[in-house]
Amino acid sequence: MADITTNATIHSFGGRFLKLTHQSSTTGGPMNFTLFLPAGISASDxxxxxxxxxGLTCTPDNVTEKGFLHAHAAPLKLALLYPDTSPRGSDHPGEHDAWDFGSGASFYINATQQPWAKNYQMETYIADELPDVVFSNFKELDPKRVSIxxxxxxGHGALTLYLKNPGKYQSVSAWSPIANPSACPWGEKAFTGYLGKDREEWKKHDATELVKHWKGPLKALLDVGTGDNFYKQRQLLPENFAEAVKATSxxxxxxxxxxxxxxxxFFISTFGEDHIKHHAKHLGLL
Ligand SMILES: N[C@@H](CCC(=O)N[C@@H](CS)C(=O)NCC(=O)O)C(=O)O
Incomplete structure (x- = not known):
């Protein structure tokens, strides 16, 4: 594990969390991520x-400490990868001023606008570089069975990466996803900053637009809370995604x-078991 630093090892539900850092060639700096390795896995199994x-403002610690996904993943021998939400090593003007743009708010896309294009290349990082690093260092993980x-x-990141890369992920799920970012204030702000003003470009990174071109079954589980203030403020728009799907076969x-x-x-942890089982089914564990 020459190019990964282990910052902490934490035992939980029979498995281990590894809090890790590596130097990313895609984002040009150090990146943190957390891996949960269940007990009883090996290179031969x-x-x-x-x-x-x-989501916005998070590091891998929020879900590690409050999501309890690993409690359900451990007995099924499903490993979990929690990436960070943006590069952390840069200091662009305004990068740390807002909670919904810049650090902690990459939107998992490859920025084309300066200065963000220099290192906010999170789509390539999540889809390609980080899995390569993980699978080359942890032979007890199966690169052919991955879900998101x-x-x-x-949730926006998971849906768009799934829809942009047919066959790469076996299944997708999301809690309270930003499902139509081109049409909500969070998405409009982020896409203008990272991608520029051309709304045609935005469509390439919007699940509600991407799903119109999807072929085959979706293998998607989405949960949205009706008491979610961001849902009520029309930041999430899952209904637009559902309508787009309904207009297809x-x-x-x-x-x-x-x-x-x-x-x-509290919402994520309540439905965590359903999401883990959804993926476990598509990954051949159930
Ligand atoms: N900072 C925002 C809230 C941001 C927020 O709710 N972030 C969600 C993701 S979109 C989250 O998971 N926050 C971290 C946590 O709850 O542990 C505010 O004050 O309204």
Whole structure:
């Protein structure tokens, strides 16, 4: 593990969290991520991997400490990868001033506008570089069985990476995803800053637009809380995604509205078991 630093090893539910840092060639600096390795996996019996992309303001610690996804993943021998939400080593003008843009708010896209284009290359980082680093260093993980999930901005990341890369992920799930970023204030701000003003470019990074071109079943589980203030403020727009799917012949979307639940990790942890089982089924564990 020459190019990865282990900052902490934490035992939980029979497995281990590894809090790790590596030097990324894609983002040009140090990147943190956390890996959960269940007990009883080995190079001869490798575990599939579920990637979880976090939401605005988060580091890998929020889900590690409050998501409890690993409690359900451990007995199924499903490994979990929690990447960071943006590069951390830079200091562009305004990068740390707002909680919904810049650090902690990459939107998991490759920025084309300066200065962000220099290192906010999170799509390539999450889709290509980080899995390569993980699978080359952890032979107890199976590179052929990978699924993706996320929360809020991370739900947008999970849906768009799944839709942009047919066959790369076995299944997708999201809690409270930003499902139509071109049409909500968070997405408009981020896409203008990272991609510029051309709304045609935005469509390439918007799940509600991308899904119109999807072929085959979706293998998607989405949960949204009806008590979520960001849902009420029309930042998430899952209904637009559902309408886009309905206009096609695509099957396999499970969109559930959970009465009274908010945007927090109380919501994520409550439905974590359902999401883990959804992925476990598509990854051949159930
Ligand atoms: N900072 C924002 C809230 C940001 C927020 O809710 N972030 C979500 C993701 S979109 C989150 O998971 N926050 C971290 C946490 O709850 O642990 C505010 O004050 O309204």
């Amino acid at each position: 490798p575990a599939p991997l579920l990637i979880y992309l976090s 999930s996320g929360h809020s901005m991370g 695509i099957e396999g979307l499970q969109l559930r509205y959970q009465e009274g639940y908010d945007h927090s990790y």
